[in-house]
Amino acid sequence: MISRRDLLKVAGAAAAGAATAGAERAALPAGAAPAAHPESLHEQSSPRRPLEALTADEADLLTAIVARLIPSDPSGPGAVEAGAVTYIDRSLAGPLSSSREAYRRGLAALERYATLSRGQPFRELSPTDQDSLLIDVETGGATASGAGFDGSSAAFFAMLKAHTWQGTFGDPYYGGNQGFVGWAMLGYPGVRTAVTPDDQRLGARPVPLRRSAYDTDLFNKA
Amino acid sequence: MNRRHLLLVVVGTLAVVLAGEARAPQSLIVTSPAIKAGETIPRDYTADGRNISPPLQWSGAPASTREFAVICDDPDVPMPQPFVHWVIYKIPGTATGLPENIPIDPATPMPAEIAGAVQGTSGFRRPIYRGPAPPPGKPHHYHFRVYAIDAVLDLKPGLTKRELLEAIQGHIVGEGELVAIYERKPAPQP
Amino acid sequence: MAQTLKGADVVIIGLGAAGGIACLPLAEAGLEVVGLEAGTWLTRRDFAPDEIRNNVRDWPQAVQKANHEVPTHRANASAPTTRAASHPMMNGVGGTTLHYWAQSWRLNPWDFKVVSETTRRYGRARIPAESTVEDWPFGYEELEPYYDKVEWETGVSGKAGNLKGELDLRGNVFEGPRQREYPMPPLRGTGFTDLMAAAARGLGWRPFPGPAQINSRTFQDRSPCMYHGYCNRGGCHVDAKNGTNVTTIPRAQKTGRFRVVTRAHVTTIDVDARGRVSGVRYVTDGQEFVQPARVVLLGAYVYENVRLLLLSKSKAFPDGLSNNHGQVGRHYLSHATGASVTALFPFDLNTWYGLPAQGVAVDDWADDNFDHAGLDFIGGGNLWIYSDRRPIQAANMNTFGRAPGWGAQWKAFIRQSADRANTAYLQKTTLPYEANYLDLDPEVRDPLGFPVLRITADYRDNERRIAAFIQDKMEAWYRAAGAIDIVRGPLGTMGPNTHAYGGTRMGDNPETNVVDRWGFSHEVPNLGILGGSVMGTSGAHNPTLTLQALAWRTADHLVRSWKSIAE
Numbered sequence: 020m021i022s023r024r025d026l027l028k029v030a031g032a033a034a035a036g037a038a039t040a041g042a043e044r045a046a047l048p049a050g051a052a053p054a055a056h057p058e059s060l061h062e063q064s065s066p067r068r069p070l071e072a073l074t075a076d077e078a079d080l081l082t083a084i085v086a087r088l089i090p091s092d093p094s095g096p097g098a099v100e101a102g103a104v105t106y107i108d109r110s111l112a113g114p115l116s117s118s119r120e121a122y123r124r125g126l127a128a129l130e131r132y133a134t135l136s137r138g139q140p141f142r143e144l145s146p147t148d149q150d151s152l153l154i155d156v157e158t159g160g161a162t163a164s165g166a167g168f169d170g171s172s173a174a175f176f177a178m179l180k181a182h183t184w185q186g187t188f189g190d191p192y193y194g195g196n197q198g199f200v201g202w203a204m205l206g207y208p209g210v211r212t213a214v215t216p217d218d219q220r221l222g223a224r225p226v227p228l229r230r231s232a233y234d235t236d237l238f239n240k241a
Numbered sequence: 242m243n244r245r246h247l248l249l250v251v252v253g254t255l256a257v258v259l260a261g262e263a264r265a266p267q268s269l270i271v272t273s274p275a276i277k278a279g280e281t282i283p284r285d286y287t288a289d290g291r292n293i294s295p296p297l298q299w300s301g302a303p304a305s306t307r308e309f310a311v312i313c314d315d316p317d318v319p320m321p322q323p324f325v326h327w328v329i330y331k332i333p334g335t336a337t338g339l340p341e342n343i344p345i346d347p348a349t350p351m352p353a354e355i356a357g358a359v360q361g362t363s364g365f366r367r368p369i370y371r372g373p374a375p376p377p378g379k380p381h382h383y384h385f386r387v388y389a390i391d392a393v394l395d396l397k398p399g400l401t402k403r404e405l406l407e408a409i410q411g412h413i414v415g416e417g418e419l420v421a422i423y424e425r426k427p428a429p430q431p
Numbered sequence: 432m433a434q435t436l437k438g439a440d441v442v443i444i445g446l447g448a449a450g451g452i453a454c455l456p457l458a459e460a461g462l463e464v465v466g467l468e469a470g471t472w473l474t475r476r477d478f479a480p481d482e483i484r485n486n487v488r489d490w491p492q493a494v495q496k497a498n499h500e501v502p503t504h505r506a507n508a509s510a511p512t513t514r515a516a517s518h519p520m521m522n523g524v525g526g527t528t529l530h531y532w533a534q535s536w537r538l539n540p541w542d543f544k545v546v547s548e549t550t551r552r553y554g555r556a557r558i559p560a561e562s563t564v565e566d567w568p569f570g571y572e573e574l575e576p577y578y579d580k581v582e583w584e585t586g587v588s589g590k591a592g593n594l595k596g597e598l599d600l601r602g603n604v605f606e607g608p609r610q611r612e613y614p615m616p617p618l619r620g621t622g623f624t625d626l627m628a629a630a631a632r633g634l635g636w637r638p639f640p641g642p643a644q645i646n647s648r649t650f651q652d653r654s655p656c657m658y659h660g661y662c663n664r665g666g667c668h669v670d671a672k673n674g675t676n677v678t679t680i681p682r683a684q685k686t687g688r689f690r691v692v693t694r695a696h697v698t699t700i701d702v703d704a705r706g707r708v709s710g711v712r713y714v715t716d717g718q719e720f721v722q723p724a725r726v727v728l729l730g731a732y733v734y735e736n737v738r739l740l741l742l743s744k745s746k747a748f749p750d751g752l753s754n755n756h757g758q759v760g761r762h763y764l765s766h767a768t769g770a771s772v773t774a775l776f777p778f779d780l781n782t783w784y785g786l787p788a789q790g791v792a793v794d795d796w797a798d799d800n801f802d803h804a805g806l807d808f809i810g811g812g813n814l815w816i817y818s819d820r821r822p823i824q825a826a827n828m829n830t831f832g833r834a835p836g837w838g839a840q841w842k843a844f845i846r847q848s849a850d851r852a853n854t855a856y857l858q859k860t861t862l863p864y865e866a867n868y869l870d871l872d873p874e875v876r877d878p879l880g881f882p883v884l885r886i887t888a889d890y891r892d893n894e895r896r897i898a899a900f901i902q903d904k905m906e907a908w909y910r911a912a913g914a915i916d917i918v919r920g921p922l923g924t925m926g927p928n929t930h931a932y933g934g935t936r937m938g939d940n941p942e943t944n945v946v947d948r949w950g951f952s953h954e955v956p957n958l959g960i961l962g963g964s965v966m967g968t969s970g971a972h973n974p975t976l977t978l979q980a981l982a983w984r985t986a987d988h989l990v991r992s993w994k995s996i997a998e
Contacts, residue, residue, distance in 0.1 A: 089841075094843065094846060097842065114488060114491060136288070136289055150345060150838060154345070155374070160288035161288060162374070164288060165289075185487055188822040189487070192481070201826070205826060205849040206849055206850055207783055207822045207849070210659070210661075211659055214785075219622060219781060220621075220781065222781070225784075233479065238478070238481075239479070241481070347840060
């Protein structure tokens with residue numbers, strides 16, 4: 020659950036980001052999604068898009084986890100706002116369906132581990148305890164805790180992190196990187212189908228192009 | 242360099258060598274208000290609990306102590322070297338222990354009484370305390386070893402146990418440890 | 432019930448880098464040729480600049496045969512066996528030339544004569560005792576005309592460094608003499624590669640732009656490169672990457688004598704009563720076909736070449752086709768490309784665009800280009816710096832111990848540093864060893880029930896010493912260019928690799944080699960083998976151009992010796 024204070028923080032960060040986003044917006048093709056701004060962030064955070072694979076409880080837990088992996092903070096939005104959970108949910112209903120069971124078991128084990136080790140469900144823990152718990156999952160400390168991780172808890176964390184990164188920094192076509200928040204975080208100037216010598220100079224700052232590969236009509240969709 | 246200077250250098254070196262040999266580290270007494278020697282470490286200091294760092298106290302450091310360092314490791318792992326759970330150093334010589342729950346976020350400052358302390362890289366490859374998380378089967382022993390150091394050394398954060406021990410070699414004037422155990426039971430079949 | 436098709440003069444198994452070359456000289460010479468390819472045609476519309484599709488999901492629109500047949504690996508006969516999640520190569524008309532890096536190097540003349548040249552210069556004792564390395568049956572000069580042919584027929588960009596013995600510092604002065612310039616100038620430099628080139632010159636080294644099978648300008652009516660940054664494991668959206676799918680294969684088809692059969696999953700090579708190959712068996716959609724042919728050219732990847740031979744057992748070849756001397760699977764090696772060096776700079780490098788073939792090379796420490804008298808290894812490495820960065824890859828960058836891998840601190844790090852790191856590509860000499868080999872896995876099977884290949888291989892001291900030496904050189908180069916931090920990767924072990932060699936080695940001695948100097952089996956006169964599996968040394972450069980030159984030469988030989996081979 021996102022508290023009112025968190026929402027205010029996000030809104031503040033996005034407002035700060037908007038001040039520097041003028042150049043990006045100028046380069047947007049007509050009809051493309053604009054760079055992140057408070058309204059769209061709010062829409063994306065709540066209510067969530069209809070789920071295709073995950074249960075609502077799983078999606079809530081996953082949202083709380085990815086909020087710690089790539090947090091929203093004064094520097095800008097994070098994995099939640101990017102829609103990493105939507106990316107994971109859609110992928111689990113499609114190309115990553117073989118990982119569906121691993122998520123079911125992994126998330127249940129993580130939630131059991133939260134209660135066993137810290138006495139509360141993950142979402143009720145303080146951010147510090149959430150981070151501490153995630154470190155234990157990441158490093159394998161949670162493996163033999165009796166929470167029921169399949170094999171090493173580190174393997175579950177590695178999968179979850181990889182998918183969160185894909186959902187934050189991949190092409191928005193797959194449901195993540197909404198508002199191109201991932202690409203803005205990295206300073207990636209965007210997908211261009213032709214790059215000039217000047218674009219490759221040291222010190223060059225190509226105008227960020229914010230579009231999916233599939234916003235052009237050049238490519239078959241996967 | 243003239244002869245006289247050379248002689249001085251030689252004598253000086255000898256003095257250092259002799260002093261080094263004569264100077265076996267003094268024994269420190271290491272205790273914890275939360276952990277009893279030889280007994281089970283409470284869950285809060287393990288991966289089965291909040292996994293916060295435990296409070297430690299020490300006494301008996303020689304007057305020449307300028308800094309302390311603390312290493313926690315587990316020699317009972319099925320590996321050639323003990324598994325390292327904690328590396329913390331540049332603890333001011335005025336300190337008589339470590340408070341509980343050293344922050345895991347490096348942006349949060351260290352508690353005032355150990356201001357300046359930095360953490361090294363553990364076997365979990367993180368520069369923070371991570372407590373016992375042993376494979377089930379038998380009790381493991383956890384050694385909280387405290388070193389008194391007679392110099393303020395230029396030590397970067399993030400050192401491994403081995404790097405730290407190499408760096409403080411020749412400067413250890415006091416040493417002591419607290420040993421406690423922890424055991425995980427085999428998981429019930431889900 | 433297998434359906435037997437109309438016979439062909441030649442059937443080629445696999446239309447990738449090698450088979451896709453051989454089809455052209457054969458069809459042009461008037462032979463009726465059938466090419467069996469497990470994958471399908473893909474077009475530029477399939478090559479979206481999409482990191483998830485290309486780099487994360489292994490081209491979901493393509494046939495996934497290779498990914499169902501990933502070889503297992505163990506470092507030695509008593510080590511545990513592991514299996515990677517995906518195969519480094521792909522299926523499709525054009526094979527891995529669809530998504531490869533297109534670095535298009537000739538081998539150094541030394542690579543053909545490792546044994547004799549090492550013995551002459553340093554003494555025989557310098558060759559590791561357990562290595563099975565041999566000189567090639569011929570030298571660089573023999574292959575030069577075929578290098579030239581492939582460069583001009585497919586299109587390679589580059590700058591000559593040795594034109595008929597005349598050295599030119601703008602190119603690679605360590606290369607063997609070439610008869611003429613590249614057909615196209617090199618791909619352009621970038622701000623970062625120019626910076627690195629200047630730093631190399633400051634160290635007294637001789638940097639040069641590397642050769643690429645990519646158009647630096649319009650060539651054969653195809654577009655020049657657009658440098659958009661998605662052809663590292665991606666296809667080219669303007670057909671500027673000169674894979675066999677857009678070069679030699681379509682031209683062979685235009686002769687009217689080359690038939691491409693896609694989705695053909697080859698299972699065995701048939702042998703007649705005389706011990707000659709009679710055709711190839713394949714499956715499409717559950718239906719089995721037999722394609723008879725007078726000559727079979729086996730041109731799958733190294734792993735599948737060896738596996739198909741071992742699976743093709745017959746009365747005449749009870750241990751697998753062409754394996755009566757027990758040499759199939761031996762003398763295996765894969766290029767040492769681990770032991771990476773990654774540098775952090777205090778400024779943005781602007782390498783978001785570009786491609787792995789757009790870069791700057793240093794060969795001063797490759798092959799025998801420097802004196803090894805006081806060293807404890809032979810061979811060396813090519814240092815390669817290039818412009819390549821995609822968003823997910825960037826977000827997974829090494830944090831140089833300056834931040835953990837996630838969380839607020841990581842985010843602050845990545846916001847500042849996403850465009851500040853660079854990883855060098857370091858290809859290093861690897862030798863074949865007695866204990867490194869390929870055979871069939873006793874347990875793991877593919878979906879049709881055939882065993883997958885098993886790799887038993889690990890690096891030895893020679894490779895480890897080169898790795899440490901080359902990492903030192905690379906670190907010095909990065910530091911000279913202003914790097915503030917360096918991380919070195921481990922050499923790793925010899926799992927499935929895009930640069931695999933051997934298993935059907937070429938040589939005059941049938942006791943230690945599977946194919947003769949022309950690429951035809953010592954034991955089966957009408958079976959030719961194409962690809963890296965015939966190469967006995969790796970050199971310090973990408974193998975594709977060399978195995979393409981060899982494929983052209985084998986096809987040429989077949990045309991010239993048609994009667995004696997086919998009848």
